[in-house]
Amino acid sequence: MAQSNKEKSTKITALVVDDDMINRTIHHRLLDNLGIENEVVGNGKEAVDVHCSGKNFDLILMDKDMPIMNGIEATRKLREMGIRSLIAGVSSRSTEQEIQEFMEAGLDDYLEKPLTMSKLVTIIRKIDSNG
Amino acid sequence: MDLVQLQRQLVEYRTSLYHEGFLDEQFTQLQELQDENNPEFVVEVVTLFFEDSERLLNELTKALEQQNIDFNRVDAHVHQLKGSSSSIGAQRVQKVCIAFRNYCEEQNVEGCLKCLQQVKNEYSLVRTKLKSMFQLEQQILTAGGSIPM
Numbered sequence: 240m241a242q243s244n245k246e247k248s249t250k251i252t253a254l255v256v257d258d259d260m261i262n263r264t265i266h267h268r269l270l271d272n273l274g275i276e277n278e279v280v281g282n283g284k285e286a287v288d289v290h291c292s293g294k295n296f297d298l299i300l301m302d303k304d305m306p307i308m309n310g311i312e313a314t315r316k317l318r319e320m321g322i323r324s325l326i327a328g329v330s331s332r333s334t335e336q337e338i339q340e341f342m343e344a345g346l347d348d349y350l351e352k353p354l355t356m357s358k359l360v361t362i363i364r365k366i367d368s369n370g
Numbered sequence: 371m372d373l374v375q376l377q378r379q380l381v382e383y384r385t386s387l388y389h390e391g392f393l394d395e396q397f398t399q400l401q402e403l404q405d406e407n408n409p410e411f412v413v414e415v416v417t418l419f420f421e422d423s424e425r426l427l428n429e430l431t432k433a434l435e436q437q438n439i440d441f442n443r444v445d446a447h448v449h450q451l452k453g454s455s456s457s458i459g460a461q462r463v464q465k466v467c468i469a470f471r472n473y474c475e476e477q478n479v480e481g482c483l484k485c486l487q488q489v490k491n492e493y494s495l496v497r498t499k500l501k502s503m504f505q506l507e508q509q510i511l512t513a514g515g516s517i518p519m
Contacts, residue, residue: 261418261454268403268411304449331453353396353457 253277256286257302283313303330311344318345373515397459445474462492
């Protein structure tokens with residue numbers, strides 16, 4: 240299973256982490272439309288497990304409120320594991336405190352739901368500039 | 371009715387749904403994600419929304435019938451419904467959910483029951499309207515036309 244070398248890879252990869260099937264479907268399609276190879280999982284634990292299996296992604300769209308392991312815990316865990324991907328927290332309107340707690344867990348950015356093309360494009364530009 | 375009339379009827383109907391607040395820009399986002407490779411995208415997502423909402427409304431009814439209402443549970447369901455209605459652009463459903471969550475926080479049974487009824491009504495309305503819209507679209511496609519944006 241040869242993986243393309245990151246150096247010259249033009250294909251950005253992403254992981255959608257959301258417990259809501261409607262959001263997973265929409266975010267998957269949004270990313271597809273932007274030419275981004277992406278996978279979807281249903282909660283924070285699955286996101287951690289997929290990384291334990293050796294996979295890596297340029298971008299992680301992390302929902303906040305999920306069962307089994309929420310977005311805050313999952314983000315913390317991934318950072319502890321040394322994951323350097325761009326992690327964008329995604330949530331419906333939250334309080335300043337909640338956003339702060341989420342950011343402190345290790346997010347690079349925070350987006351309010353629902354996600355749109357233009358919000359995603361803003362985030363993706365950050366990946367390009369990081370190389 | 372000829373094709374041009376059908377197409378005009380669809381555009382007018384769709385516009386009215388936005389004007390009356392049944393749909394918002396998020397629905398437009400969904401339409402923009404539909405293309406030749408994903409020709410059924412909107413119907414697929416909206417169908418998911420119908421299934422999910424019906425499940426949640428049943429759960430909410432049961433939860434609010436209990437002797438000792440678990441408001442955290444009620445709130446969790448409303449939060450989900452608010453999220454999914456927002457994702458597809460079902461604005462009026464989403465608005466009721468916001469009020470509903472406030473009553474949950476106050477543990478106001480009467481308020482919650484009132485909101486449950488309201489959200490059921492709004493859901494029923496948007497479901498009927500979206501189904502009518504999809505029917506019009508299907509008629510246009512069957513007549514060999516394309517869906518106007």
